[in-house]
Amino acid sequence: MKAFKALFISELKLSLRGLDMFIFAICMPIIVVVILGAVFGNHPAFEGANYSFLEQSFGAVATIAICAGGVMGLPLVVSDYRSKKILKRFQVTPVRPSLILAVQVVIYTLYSIVSLILVYLTAAILFDFQFHGSWVVFLGAYFMVMLSMFSIGLLVGGIAPNVKIAGAVASLLYFPMLIFSGATLPYEVMPASLQKFANVMPLTQGIKLLKAAVLDLPIESVFFSVILISLIGIVCSVVAVKFFKWE
Amino acid sequence: MEKTIEVNKLCKSYANVRVLDEVSFQISRGEVFGLLGANGAGKSTTIECILGTKKQDSGFVAVLGMNPQKERKKLFERVGVQFQEGNYQERISVDELCKVSNSLYKNPLDYLELLKQFGLMEKQKSLVSELSGGQRQRLFIVLSLIPNPEVVFLDELTTGLDPRARREVWKILLKLKEQGLTIFLTSHYMDEVEALCDKIMILKKGKTIFYGSVKEAISSSPFNQLEDAYLWYTKEEEEYESV
Numbered sequence: 023m024k025a026f027k028a029l030f031i032s033e034l035k036l037s038l039r040g041l042d043m044f045i046f047a048i049c050m051p052i053i054v055v056v057i058l059g060a061v062f063g064n065h066p067a068f069e070g071a072n073y074s075f076l077e078q079s080f081g082a083v084a085t086i087a088i089c090a091g092g093v094m095g096l097p098l099v100v101s102d103y104r105s106k107k108i109l110k111r112f113q114v115t116p117v118r119p120s121l122i123l124a125v126q127v128v129i130y131t132l133y134s135i136v137s138l139i140l141v142y143l144t145a146a147i148l149f150d151f152q153f154h155g156s157w158v159v160f161l162g163a164y165f166m167v168m169l170s171m172f173s174i175g176l177l178v179g180g181i182a183p184n185v186k187i188a189g190a191v192a193s194l195l196y197f198p199m200l201i202f203s204g205a206t207l208p209y210e211v212m213p214a215s216l217q218k219f220a221n222v223m224p225l226t227q228g229i230k231l232l233k234a235a236v237l238d239l240p241i242e243s244v245f246f247s248v249i250l251i252s253l254i255g256i257v258c259s260v261v262a263v264k265f266f267k268w269e
Numbered sequence: 270m271e272k273t274i275e276v277n278k279l280c281k282s283y284a285n286v287r288v289l290d291e292v293s294f295q296i297s298r299g300e301v302f303g304l305l306g307a308n309g310a311g312k313s314t315t316i317e318c319i320l321g322t323k324k325q326d327s328g329f330v331a332v333l334g335m336n337p338q339k340e341r342k343k344l345f346e347r348v349g350v351q352f353q354e355g356n357y358q359e360r361i362s363v364d365e366l367c368k369v370s371n372s373l374y375k376n377p378l379d380y381l382e383l384l385k386q387f388g389l390m391e392k393q394k395s396l397v398s399e400l401s402g403g404q405r406q407r408l409f410i411v412l413s414l415i416p417n418p419e420v421v422f423l424d425e426l427t428t429g430l431d432p433r434a435r436r437e438v439w440k441i442l443l444k445l446k447e448q449g450l451t452i453f454l455t456s457h458y459m460d461e462v463e464a465l466c467d468k469i470m471i472l473k474k475g476k477t478i479f480y481g482s483v484k485e486a487i488s489s490s491p492f493n494q495l496e497d498a499y500l501w502y503t504k505e506e507e508e509y510e511s512v
Contacts, residue, residue, distance in 0.1 A: 029369055040360065106358070107354065108358060
């Protein structure tokens with residue numbers, strides 16, 4: 023526990039010093055909320071909808087930080103620490119190298135939660151955002167999305183042969199997911215063909231779950247999403263643990 | 270005498286190339302052991318097999334009577350390691366690196382005291398990446414001593430140090446040796462080996478070509494300097510003919 027605490031403090035400081043996560047996980051979602059709020063205001067999401075456009079987008083914006091941390095931050099830090107042999111240094115101490123990975127997961131979880139709170143406050147204070155559904159369902163879905171995205175990140179970081187490849191794969195996952203899953207560009211405004219493509223991405227499914235939770239829509243329509251996200255989470259975690267390379 | 274490190278018939282190959290061929294030695298408590306040889310002779314692989322970060326193909330290794338792979342957690346409470354390349358996070362400060370190392374052990378030494386001893390006190394707040402080569406090297410020796418170890422592994426411990434700093438490090442190591450610390454080191458500096466080591470082993474392409482004291486190394490060669498003797502022992506066959 024002593025080691026976890028010391029590592030947590032120092033790794034959090036290092037991460038904040040890096041600034042990337044502060045920009046992509048903390049600032050960017052807030053900016054997206056402000057833009058969506060300013061452009062669409064409190065207009066209903068569509069003719070006759072009893073919720074606003076922003077309310078419809080809330081779930082999506084809340085996942086920006088998860089996406090940044092899970093498929094960008096985590097894989098890069100894991101492959102960086104492996105190639106710098108920092109993980110190896112931990113192998114010759116009484117603690118396991120996995121401790122430093124656990125610390126990273128906790129840090130990215132923290133970024134996601136802080137981002138969620140800030141996104142909510144911004145939307146509620148500036149744009150009169152109303153949460154129609156159940157917070158319990160929302161948080162359940164939120165952590166599920168987090169688990170699946172983080173497991174993808176650990177998988178990429180754990181088996182990519184070097185930082186360059188990890189970075190390339192991370193970008194390949196990050197940008198399409200961020201743009202097409204509805205996290206920045208609203209899913210509703212995309213043409214049908216693009217929606218079909220977006221549907222295969224786990225983040226799209228996660229956002230559907232979150233949206234249903236925010237707007238209090240029936241959960242049956244998103245049964246497929248639950249299955250898909252859980253499946254991806256489980257498969258990636260198992261593969262990541264099984265094929266993880268410390269060195 | 271108590272055996273601190275025991276290595277018996279250690280063998281290791283990478284992709285069918287033998288990098289260690291039946292290497293055997295024993296190190297007693299309080300001894301300073303020097304592993305010598307050209308780059309690629311198998312020194313780092315030997316250290317890694319002893320530490321359990323690599324698995325040998327065959328042979329036996331025990332450190333403080335423990336199997337380094339099976340009793341990792343217990344063993345590394347009592348063993349300090351300085352790897353050849355310092356491995357640290359970008360943008361981490363000296364103080365943070367020490368604090369984290371400190372938190373990994375049950376009974377660590379006061380790292381401030383160690384920083385003072387190694388002349389790094391005023392660098393406490395600096396980033397590790399901003400230290401000079403010598404300062405960084407000293408910092409990594411400090412890190413290896415934080416667990417208050419019974420055995421310490423120092424891979425090329427004084428590479429990059431200026432002569433005065435090297436002498437300082439020797440002095441500290443000799444003092445620690447008097448207190449019973451067992452030291453396993455690799456070095457390319459023969460003056461250092463002569464000043465510190467009780468026993469040495471010279472490796473060449475994974476084979477032991479000399480194992481004994483510094484004095485024996487010199488007396489069984491045609492030379493009277495360790496450096497000459499070392500070069501004589503490690504000479505390539507082709508070179509040998511042309512002399």
